[in-house]
Amino acid sequence: MIQLIKLELLKTMRSTAFAKSVLVAIFLGFLAILLLSYLLMLGIFLKDVLEKGFNFPDAYEAVSAHLIYFFLFEFMYRYFTQKLPVIELERFLHLPIKKSKIINFLLARSFVSPLSVIALLIFTPFAFTEVMPRFGEAAGWSWILTILFTSWSLHWLMLWFKQKFEDSITGLVVIFAVLLLGIGSSYYGWFNVGELMKPIFDWSLISFIPVAVMAIVCLALYRVAFSFYYQHAYLEDLAEEEEVKFANAGFGVFDRFGLAGEFANLEWKLIIRHKKSRTYLMLAGFFLLYGLIFYTNPIYQTEDGFSHMFIFVGVFITSIFMLQYGQLFLSWNSANFDFFLIKRNGVEALVKGKYLLFVAISVLSFLASVPYVYFGLDILLIHIATFLFNMGVVIHLVVYLSLWKPKPMDLNKGAMFNYEGVGIAQFLMMLPIFLGPYAVYLPFALLISQYAGLVALAVTGLAGIVASRYLTSLPIKKILENRYQISSAFRQEL
């Protein structure tokens, strides 16, 4: 067992992502600690926040009535971020270690994660500041333990659920149902899950039965996860060969663009046939809903005109896919970069194909965002302006900045918290991308009017579009100049 733990540590220390960019690792670690300490702060001040900030007369009542939303939310973030231990399994299966031991170890290993302490950090301080003083020490312990066992039950549940249903229609349906359950009850008031579930947590104040039940559920789900992995501890089950999907999928229009169009179609196939890129595509879909949060939020309603914040939202909605996917511009092709290098004009066509694809997907996102006009004509104008700006300026910024030391990555791993291919450049490049639109918009918006700001964005964007032939030649030149480094970095020789 100790040997296994040692191996695990070594693996982390020596993983290419960690060793090659200590800076990124430190930055991420710092970020994680920062986020967790925010959660702890939230936990400590939760009582005050609820009573003074939100004017809830009774903080305990408020928390217990909303706990179910927390768990629904936890279900969502666990689904998207929790890592499955199966990939590790392959490395151990052939060794003379008992299968049950390996699986117990990997399951335990998966539990060591920031996700496991989120509920602990938020609700333990609350149990001490609110529940214990009011209902007594025993009640406090019982209450917090019920919550923790519920949260940890979700951990084991997710290990099973994700392995079984990820990437399948069933998985999507369940996720959607959970989302609907949360939104339906809170926004539309069809029913109130919070009130329905509250008695369970209230019960835990006077009885230890809920604790015992949740503890048993937690153990039972561990058993479920364990036996599922135990039964599927075969290579064929772990890395299932994918059925060939979308065999003839592609954008017909691309055919008119010659080799670049051909490569755009290839890139599209690459996107839909790899887990990581598929997740990005799905996220782009989710982010289309981003506007619902901002455009309806009373905080951002202004007397006349619109909130400056909406520019940011507009940029995001019309180009989120490009921003995310483009960040790792060449890394997507790291497994077959040589293919393009040994073709005549291969690199040029590859880059142009990617541009074509970005434009196509951004156009689709833009069209899908048109219904936001329901919230006012301003929104449509913002989307048009930011869309043009994205196509003329942001696209080139993303592509050019992404070429700063591209790194190889494995596309078959999930996208969340997978920082393969991400270097410090990918963080730094977000700055100009987010500040760029404001650099153009704000001077005009503040000095003349907001609409002048939008016109400025649109005009700058159009200028960029007109100059796109020249602007696209820059990254091509840069790649060709650095082709030896990129190619050998992608072959992992450096």
Next chain:
Amino acid sequence: MITIHNLKKQYKDAVVLDIPTLEIPKAECFGLVGNNGAGKTTLFRIILDLVRATEGQVSLEGEDVSKSEAWKYKVGAYLDEHMLLSYLTADEYFETLRKIYNLSEEDLEHHLSKFEELFNDEIRGKKKYLRDLSKGNTKKVGIAAAMLGNPEVVMLDEPFENLDPSSQVRLKKLILQEKALSQVTFLISSHDLNHVTDLCDRIVLLEKGKVIKDLVDKGSMVEELNRYFGT
């Protein structure tokens, strides 16, 4: 066809390739042998302009490979999986190449029909991505792809590796056939001395980046190589 002049590749202090001069004439079958780390793959990569030469240059019919791209139409190569698009099926991959090389469907069909025996019904018409193929089958796809589009030079790195014995024989037959029919220049590196000596008119032996033997006499080739490798 290919002229190597003063070629040197150096990683920090380690010289991994040092070839003052080497000339590969048109239609020659050029075999490259040497132990692990002798520099075979590096040489191939430099010829393909995938790795930068520290000094000197490689030219293809007088054209410096690092200066232009026109030569890329004349060269087909399969060195490793980085040259495949692993997320396509074999059929899709060939179709993509067909478009890149501007071939007609008949051209492609004709080309692939030559590989029918080698493919052994395990490549075409299969709903399987290249990344899910066995190593041997991946190699077959790569080789067929390298020879597509009537290239004047075909470069293959360890073509016999991972192939089953019958496939090895079939591949050999195929290359000999192609050699007899057209003026293709083959560059083949291999650890299999029997195969490479059967195929090639000339064998160059690399050791630590240097050409230590340049053999053209078919009769004594095998014996001399066996003596060097201690086999």
